[in-house]
Amino acid sequence: MIARGFEWSVARRYILGGKRDLVISVTALLSVTAIALGVMLLLVVMSVMNGFRAELMDKILGYHGHVLIQGYGGKLQNYQDVIRDIEGVDGIVKIMPFSESQVMVTKEGEAWGAIVRGLPDEYFSAEKLNIAHTVTGSIENAPEIGGLVLGKQLANRLRVTAGDSVTIVSPSSVATPFGSTLRHLSYPVAAVVEIGVYQFDESFIGMPLEEAQRFFRLGDTVSNIELMLTSPDDVDALLPVLTEKVGSRGYVRTWRSLNQSLVGALQTERVTMFVVMTFIIIVAVFNISSSLFMLVKDKAADIAILRTMGATAKSINRIFITVGLMVGMTGIGLGILLSVAVIGGFDSLLAFVEWIFNIQVFDPAARYISSLDPVVDYLEAGLTVVIATGLTLVAAYFPARRAAKLDPVEVLRYE
Numbered sequence: 001m002i003a004r005g006f007e008w009s010v011a012r013r014y015i016l017g018g019k020r021d022l023v024i025s026v027t028a029l030l031s032v033t034a035i036a037l038g039v040m041l042l043l044v045v046m047s048v049m050n051g052f053r054a055e056l057m058d059k060i061l062g063y064h065g066h067v068l069i070q071g072y073g074g075k076l077q078n079y080q081d082v083i084r085d086i087e088g089v090d091g092i093v094k095i096m097p098f099s100e101s102q103v104m105v106t107k108e109g110e111a112w113g114a115i116v117r118g119l120p121d122e123y124f125s126a127e128k129l130n131i132a133h134t135v136t137g138s139i140e141n142a143p144e145i146g147g148l149v150l151g152k153q154l155a156n157r158l159r160v161t162a163g164d165s166v167t168i169v170s171p172s173s174v175a176t177p178f179g180s181t182l183r184h185l186s187y188p189v190a191a192v193v194e195i196g197v198y199q200f201d202e203s204f205i206g207m208p209l210e211e212a213q214r215f216f217r218l219g220d221t222v223s224n225i226e227l228m229l230t231s232p233d234d235v236d237a238l239l240p241v242l243t244e245k246v247g248s249r250g251y252v253r254t255w256r257s258l259n260q261s262l263v264g265a266l267q268t269e270r271v272t273m274f275v276v277m278t279f280i281i282i283v284a285v286f287n288i289s290s291s292l293f294m295l296v297k298d299k300a301a302d303i304a305i306l307r308t309m310g311a312t313a314k315s316i317n318r319i320f321i322t323v324g325l326m327v328g329m330t331g332i333g334l335g336i337l338l339s340v341a342v343i344g345g346f347d348s349l350l351a352f353v354e355w356i357f358n359i360q361v362f363d364p365a366a367r368y369i370s371s372l373d374p375v376v377d378y379l380e381a382g383l384t385v386v387i388a389t390g391l392t393l394v395a396a397y398f399p400a401r402r403a404a405k406l407d408p409v410e411v412l413r414y415e
Contacts, residue, residue, distance in 0.1 A: 007315050010306070011322040014295060027291035032331040034284035035388065039335025042277035042384050044342050047374035049273060053266050054375050057232075059197040060262075061255055062130030063204075065096070065226035066235055068253045069246055075221040076250050082225060085245045091238055094228035096123055099212045101223075104169040105205065107158040114154055116168065116205045118212025118222070124149070129193070129206065137162025137191030142208060147190030149206035155192040157202065164189050168205070170216060185215060225250075274380075281388050284331070285395040288324050292399035296320065296406075304408035313404040320403045324396020325389075332388050336381075343374045 015028075069082065076082065079097050086092065099118035104111055119129075121143040126134055135152050142149050148166065150158075160166055170183040187207070195201050213219065227242075229235065235254040243252045256263060296303070303316055342349060353359075 007319050008322070011319045011326070014299065014319070014323050015326050027287065027294060028327050031284065031287035031291055031327050032334065034287050035281065035328055035331025035392070036334035036338060038277070038281040038284040039332050039384060039388055040338040040342065041280060042274070043336070043339035043376075043381055044374070045273055045277055046270075046380055046384075047339075047343050047376045048346075048372070049270055050377050050380070051373050051375040053270065055372060056197070056266075057259075057263075059130075059195065059200070060259060061232055063195060063197065063200055064255060064258055065094075066229045066232050066255050067227035067238070067242060068258065069225040069227070069242070069250050070253065071221070071223055071250045074223050075218065076223060076225065077221055078249065079222050079225060082246060082249055086227070086242060089238065089241055089245070091230050091234050092227055093230055094226075096120065096128075096226045096228075097209070097222040097224070098226060099209065099216065099218055099221075099223045101212070101216050102171065103205070104171075105154070105158065106167045106169060107160050107164070110158045112154060112157050112202075114203045114205050116207050116212060116216075118207050118209040118216075118218075120209050124206070124208070126193070130195075131193045132196035133194055135192040135194055137189065139191045139193065139206075142190035142206065145188055145190060146208060146211050147188040149191045149193055149204075150189055151201035151204035152192055152194040153198060153202035154204065155189070160189055160192075162189055162191050168215065172216070183215070187211075278387060282391055285328065285388075285391045288327055288392060288395040289399060291327070292320055292324050292396060293402070295323065296399050296403040299403075300406060303403055303406050307406075307408040316406075317400045317404040320400035321393070321396045324400070325392060328389065328392025328396070332385060332392075335388075336385070343376065346374050 069076065069086075071077065071079075076097075083095055083097065087095065097120065099116075101116050101118075103114055103116050105114045106112075123129065124139050124142045126139060129139065129149075135155070139149055141147065148168075150160070150166075155161065158166060165186050165188050167184055167186045172183060193204075195204060207215075209222070213221070229238065232255060235256060239252060239254060246252055306316065307313075
């Protein structure tokens with residue numbers, strides 16, 4: 001398949017070319033450039049999508065957990081017994097009971113819909129809440145002062161910061177001597193945090209669990225129990241065990257069922273983009289075929305002379321396949337180097353594009369997450385190299401076959 005001996009010397013001379021082969025050399029250079037750009041685009045696009053998917057799933061799973069045990073009618077009775085029953089299950093690394101209620105939060109005429117999470121006191125820390133970072137205030141102070149932790153975007157909409165107060169309005173009415181009215185109460189803001197997912201940041205309110213139970217009149221109940229597992233992929237194996245232990249006290253949902261449409265959409269988009277980007281490489285390798293066909297036509301006399309000197313058809317075939325592979329592998333190598341440079345300086349490149357065109361390329365409001373870091377899947381990168389190499393080999397095969405089948409008598413007759 002690969003040239004050896006004198007075949008390599010001939011292949012190297014054809015690759016380097018000369019003044020007479022200027023057109024062929026330019027075509028080969030364009031082929032290298034096209035393949036390099038195709039490989040670079042495929043690697044960069046897939047790395048960006050992998051980073052987006054990993055960051056999104058990490059933030060969503062950090063907020064919703066791997067498994068959610070929900071109570072019927074929004075209340076999970078005797079949740080302490082449920083926790084005791086599932087504590088011994090292998091693979092569970094975190095169990096957190098919490099309440100969740102929709103509210104309207106107001107501040108000096110500004111109002112916005114939000115979701116209040118009633119959390120146990122020990123979970124008021126940046127690590128256990130799995131937030132990106134604390135913008136202002138102290139999360140740990142929330143249980144001490146009976147205060148709230150607000151998402152960054154929600155705080156911006158209400159124009160509040162740590163130390164201010166906001167009013168929580170519950171949609172559930174309460175009876176008074178003057179009739180029914182909505183229940184509302186003012187709370188201090190202990191901290192403003194950035195979770196990392198835009199939709200969560202504009203709706204999240206963390207409240208001490210006891211305060212949430214009192215305000216929403218939940219008694220000694222919660223609405224959910226969140227479980228974190230050793231690995232998110234363990235949910236399918238643990239689901240039957242957890243369902244049996246919970247029994248009729250609630251129903252068990254996994255992150256796959258909670259985010260089924262999102263996971264499916266991400267997977268479909270990933271496969272589609274890989275196929276589309278692969279077609280760019282396919283188009284690029286057509287240039288290799290065209291340049292090799294031109295080379296075969298230009299070197300027909302040389303091929304005929306080599307055949308009369310004893311070179312076999314297989315030798316001619318290996319010479320031109322080697323030329324095609326060298327062009328393709330050079331392009332693939334350059335593409336890998338370019339992709340490493342682009343991925344390494346992705347943030348700077350993104351900022352440069354935004355500055356040049358005065359646009360926001362990555363809008364957190366539209367893309368869920370507030371930051372993006374490309375993640376290289378080395379198996380995927382290896383598959384890209386294998387596909388590009390295979391396509392290059394196919395592109396070189398047909399011109400090489402034509403060269404091998406040239407009849408030296410017919411060629412030299414007109415020389």
